[in-house]
Amino acid sequence: MDYDYDVLIVGAGGAGLYAALEASRTGKTAVLTKVYPQRSHTGAAQGGIGAALGNVEEDKPEWHAFDTVKGGDYLVDQNAAVILAEDAVRAVYDLENRGLPFSRTPEGKIDQRRFGGHTRNFGEGPVRRACYAADRTGHMILQTLYQQCIKSDVAFYDEFFVLDVMLDGDTPSGLIVFELATGQIHMFKAKVILFATGGFGRMFKITSNAYSNTGDGPAILARNGIPLMDMEFFQIHPTGIRDMGILITEGVRGEGGILYNSEGEAFMKRYAPTMLDLAPRDMISRAIMTEIFEGRGIRGTRKIDDYVYLDASHLGRAKVEEKIPDIADFCRTYLDVDPAEAPMPVQPTAHYAMGGIPTNVNGQVWTGEKVYPGLYAAGECACVSVHGANRLGTNSLVDLVVFGRRAGQHIAEYVRNAPQGRVDKDRARWWKDRIARLKSAKGSHPGEIFDSMQETMMEKVGVYRTGSEMEKAVSSLQKLRLDYEHVSVHAGAENFNAEVQTVLELGNLLDLALHTAASALNRQESRGAHTRDDFPDRNDGDWLKHSLSTLKDNQISFQYRDVDVHKWEPKPRVY
Amino acid sequence: MQIELKIFRYNPQTDKESRFDTYKVDVDPSDRVLDSLMHVYRNEDGSLAFRKSCAHGVCGSDAMRINGKERLACKTLIKDVTQSEGDTILIEPLRHLPVQKDLMVDQSEFLSRFKKVSPFLIPEEKPPENGEYIQSQLQRDAIDDATKCINCGACYSACPVLDTNPDFLGPAALVHASRFIFDSRDQGLDARIAILDQPNGIWACDNHFECTKVCPRGIKITKLINLTKREIKKRKGE
Numbered sequence: 082m083d084y085d086y087d088v089l090i091v092g093a094g095g096a097g098l099y100a101a102l103e104a105s106r107t108g109k110t111a112v113l114t115k116v117y118p119q120r121s122h123t124g125a126a127q128g129g130i131g132a133a134l135g136n137v138e139e140d141k142p143e144w145h146a147f148d149t150v151k152g153g154d155y156l157v158d159q160n161a162a163v164i165l166a167e168d169a170v171r172a173v174y175d176l177e178n179r180g181l182p183f184s185r186t187p188e189g190k191i192d193q194r195r196f197g198g199h200t201r202n203f204g205e206g207p208v209r210r211a212c213y214a215a216d217r218t219g220h221m222i223l224q225t226l227y228q229q230c231i232k233s234d235v236a237f238y239d240e241f242f243v244l245d246v247m248l249d250g251d252t253p254s255g256l257i258v259f260e261l262a263t264g265q266i267h268m269f270k271a272k273v274i275l276f277a278t279g280g281f282g283r284m285f286k287i288t289s290n291a292y293s294n295t296g297d298g299p300a301i302l303a304r305n306g307i308p309l310m311d312m313e314f315f316q317i318h319p320t321g322i323r324d325m326g327i328l329i330t331e332g333v334r335g336e337g338g339i340l341y342n343s344e345g346e347a348f349m350k351r352y353a354p355t356m357l358d359l360a361p362r363d364m365i366s367r368a369i370m371t372e373i374f375e376g377r378g379i380r381g382t383r384k385i386d387d388y389v390y391l392d393a394s395h396l397g398r399a400k401v402e403e404k405i406p407d408i409a410d411f412c413r414t415y416l417d418v419d420p421a422e423a424p425m426p427v428q429p430t431a432h433y434a435m436g437g438i439p440t441n442v443n444g445q446v447w448t449g450e451k452v453y454p455g456l457y458a459a460g461e462c463a464c465v466s467v468h469g470a471n472r473l474g475t476n477s478l479v480d481l482v483v484f485g486r487r488a489g490q491h492i493a494e495y496v497r498n499a500p501q502g503r504v505d506k507d508r509a510r511w512w513k514d515r516i517a518r519l520k521s522a523k524g525s526h527p528g529e530i531f532d533s534m535q536e537t538m539m540e541k542v543g544v545y546r547t548g549s550e551m552e553k554a555v556s557s558l559q560k561l562r563l564d565y566e567h568v569s570v571h572a573g574a575e576n577f578n579a580e581v582q583t584v585l586e587l588g589n590l591l592d593l594a595l596h597t598a599a600s601a602l603n604r605q606e607s608r609g610a611h612t613r614d615d616f617p618d619r620n621d622g623d624w625l626k627h628s629l630s631t632l633k634d635n636q637i638s639f640q641y642r643d644v645d646v647h648k649w650e651p652k653p654r655v656y
Numbered sequence: 657m658q659i660e661l662k663i664f665r666y667n668p669q670t671d672k673e674s675r676f677d678t679y680k681v682d683v684d685p686s687d688r689v690l691d692s693l694m695h696v697y698r699n700e701d702g703s704l705a706f707r708k709s710c711a712h713g714v715c716g717s718d719a720m721r722i723n724g725k726e727r728l729a730c731k732t733l734i735k736d737v738t739q740s741e742g743d744t745i746l747i748e749p750l751r752h753l754p755v756q757k758d759l760m761v762d763q764s765e766f767l768s769r770f771k772k773v774s775p776f777l778i779p780e781e782k783p784p785e786n787g788e789y790i791q792s793q794l795q796r797d798a799i800d801d802a803t804k805c806i807n808c809g810a811c812y813s814a815c816p817v818l819d820t821n822p823d824f825l826g827p828a829a830l831v832h833a834s835r836f837i838f839d840s841r842d843q844g845l846d847a848r849i850a851i852l853d854q855p856n857g858i859w860a861c862d863n864h865f866e867c868t869k870v871c872p873r874g875i876k877i878t879k880l881i882n883l884t885k886r887e888i889k890k891r892k893g894e
Binding site: 116117119120121122124125174177178179180182183184185186187188189190191214215217220221224228229231232262291292293325327407410411414415526527528531570571572574575576577578579580583 | 667669670686697698699700701702703705707708709710711712713714715716717731733756757758760763767771774775776777779783784786787788789790791792793795796799800803804806807836839841842874
C-alpha cells in the first residue's frame with residue numbers, strides 16, 4: 082500500500098478545503114489536488130456570497146430559501162434550501178472570523194449588495210444580500226481557507242490526478258492516483274472519500290470555466306455505477322466577455338449596470354418588468370439570445386456568436402474602480418474597453434453545472450434509495466439539490482462553504498467508527514496498463530475531438546434547445562466517444578506527462594457531455610435553464626422530478642426521484 | 657497572422673542541456689499567448705510541459721517569461737507583444753526556481769517561504785459570539801492591495817536580489833506578511849518579526865522595484881515591503 086489515510090478529499094477548492102479543515106479534527110486527512118490549491122477555480126468567483134445578515138436592510142434566511150426555490154424553478158429540494166440559507170449566515174461569520182477581508186459598511190460591518198433574484202418578502206423587490214470582497218470574493222474565500230489549512234497542517238498532495246475510486250460494496254476503500262511529477266500510479270487507502278472536483282464547463286466552447294474544470298469526480302463515480310442527477314441543467318451565464326467567455330460578474334448589474342441591444346434599448350423591461358436586469362440568469366440569457374435571434378444583437382447577424390452591451394459607465398470611474406476593479410482590468414486587457422467610459426460587449430457563457438453527484442444535506446452520496454456510507458461529495462460537482470433548474474447568483478459560493486463545511490463535520494463524526502474496506506490491487510494494475518496502452522498506440526491528437534465536443538454542446542445543448550438538434554448532439558457525442566478510443570499520447574516521458582492527464586480528462590468530459598445531452602433530450606418540458614422550443618412550458622404533472630442518468634455501453638438510461646416541495650407550492654415563475 | 661514561438665525546452669531526466677524549439681502558429685492578434693501554447697500542445701507537440709488553469713489572470717498558474725519579462729500567458733495578448741517586439745515570441749520559465757520540465761518550475765521552495773511568514777490571521781481575542789469583527793472601511797483599505805496576490809511567482813522571478821542572494825525570503829512572501837500585519841484584526845506582528853527581521857528577511861530588499869513592475873495583479877509590492885519595514889522599526893522602538 083502506497084498511502085494510508087482515514088479521510089481523502091479530492092479537490093482543493095472551497096468545498097474541499099472547508100471539508101478538510103473540519104474532517105482533520107478527528108481523522109488523518111489528506112487533500113489530493115490536480116493543480117496547486119491556490120489555483121483552484123473557486124478563486125475565479127467574483128461577485129459575492131449570499132447570506133441574510135441584514136447588515137444594510139432587513140433580510141431573513143427564509144426569504145433567501147424562498148428565492149433559491151423560486152430561482153431554481155421549483156426543482157430545488159426545499160429542505161436543503163432552508164439549510165443552505167440558515168447555514169449561510171453561520172458560514173459567512175466563520176469565514177470573516179478566520180480572516181476573510183470582506184468589503185465593509187460605514188459602520189464596519191460586512192457590506193452587502195444586490196444580485197439577481199435576491200428579493201425581500203418573497204419577491205416584492207430587490208434586497209442587498211450578497212456579501213462581497215470587491216469583485217474577488219471567491220479568491221478571498223479560497224485564500225482564507227487555504228491559509229487556515231496551512232495553520233492546521235492539513236496534508237496536501239499537489240498535482241496528484243485521481244483516476245479511479247475503489248468501492249467495497251457501497252463503501253469506498255481508496256483511490257487510484259496518477260502523480261504528474263513522476264508518472265507513477267499510487268494507491269491511497271482510506272475509510273472516507275469526499276469528491277470536491279468542481280465543475281465541467283470545459284465541455285462547452287464558450288465558457289467561464291478553467292481548463293482544469295473537467296468533471297473528474299462525477300465522471301469517476303458514474304463509471305462506478307453511481308447515477309448522476311439533473312445533468313440537463315447547465316447554467317449559461319448571461320454576461321461573458323464576447324468570444325472568450327470570461328465572466329463579467331452579476332455584481333455589475335447589482336451595482337446598477339444595464340443591458341442594451343443594438344437599438345440602444347434597455348431590453349430587460351420587456352422580459353422581467355419587476356426585477357429588470359436583476360432577474361435570474363436563465364431569464365436574462367434567454368432575453369439576450371432572443372434579442373440576438375430577432376436581429377437586435379450588436380452585429381445584427383442573428384447568430385449564436387452575436388453579442389449585446391452591458392453598460393456600467395454611468396456608475397462613474399470611482400465606483401467602477403472600487404466595486405469591480407478586476408472586471409475593469411479584464412475589459413481593458415482583453416477588449417481594449419474601459420468600462421468606466423464605454424459599454425462592455427457580452428454574450429452568454431457556459432458557467433455552472435447545476436447537476437452532478439447526488440447527495441443528501443450532509444454531503445453523503447445518496448441516490449434517493451440508498452446512502453453510500455463513507456462516500457461524500459460537495460461543491461459544484463455535487464447536486465444536493467439547492468440550485469434545481471437554475472442557480473441564483475452567489476449561491477455557488479454559499480453551496481460550497483455550507484455543504485463543504487457540513488460534509489466535513491459529518492465526516493469528523495462518521496470516521497470515528499468507520500470500517501476500512503478491502504482494496505483492489507488489480508485496479509491499479511489495470512490503470513497502469515491503460516496508460517501504457519495510451520503511450521504505445523499510434524493514434525491521433527485529442528485536439529479535434531475537443532473542438533468537436535465543445536462546438537456540439539454549445540450549438541445544440543445551449544440556451545435554446547430543440548429535440549431534433551439534441552438527438553444530433555447525442556449521436557455525435559456517442560461517435561466522439563468511439564473516436565476517443567483511438568486517441569493516443571505522443572510523448573512517452575514518465576515525468577510531467579501532462580498529455581496523459583489531458584487525454585484522460587477529455588474522456589471524463591465526453592462522458593459528462595453525453596449525460597448532459599441525453600438528459601436534456603429526455604426532459605420534455607422547459608424549466609429554468611432548460612428551455613425547449615418544442616416543449617415551451619413547464620410541466621409539473623410529468624416533470625417535477627429529478628432525473629438520474631446512468632451511462633452504460635454508450636447509452637444513457639434514466640431513473641427519477643421526487644423533489645421535496647414540503648414548504649412552498651410550485652407557482653408560475655414571474656419577476 | 658502567423659507568428660513564431662521560440663520555446664525553452666528541457667527535461668532534466670533525459671536532456672544534457674536545454675534548447676529552444678520553434679513553432680509556427682496561425683493566430684488572431686487578439687489571442688492570448690496561452691492560446692498559442694494550447695494550440696501547439698493539443699495539435700502539434702503534446703510533450704510541451706507548462707501549467708495553466710483559469711485562462712484569465714486570476715489563478716496564477718501560467719506565469720512565465722515572455723520576451724524576457726515575467727507575465728501571465730493568459731493575460732498577454734499576441735498583438736501586445738508582436739506589435740512592439742516582433743513576430744517571434746520568446747518563451748522561457750520563471751527564474752530562481754529549478755526547472756522541472758520545459759516551462760514548469762519547482763515551486764516547493766517558493767511555497768515554503770510563503771508558509772514561513774505565518775500567512776493566516778492571528779487574532780488576539782476570541783471571535784465575536786455570533787457576528788463579525790468590526791473593521792472600518794479605512795482599515796479594510798489598508799490591506800486591499802496585498803489581498804490581490806495570487807502567488808504566481810512573477811515577482812520572485814524578477815527580483816534582482818535573488819540573483820546574488822538565493823536565501824532572500826522574496827517579495828511574494830513579504831506581500832503575504834504585510835497582508836496580515838496591516839489587518840486591524842491581526843495581532844501576529846511579533847510572531848512574524850522573528851522571520852522578517854533577519855538579514856535574508858525583509859532587510860535584504862533594496863528597492864529595485866522589479867517586482868512591482870511585473871506584478872500581473874498590479875500590486876505595489878515594493879511600497880508594501882517598505883511600509884512593513886517601517887512597522888517593524890516602529891515596533892522595535894527604532
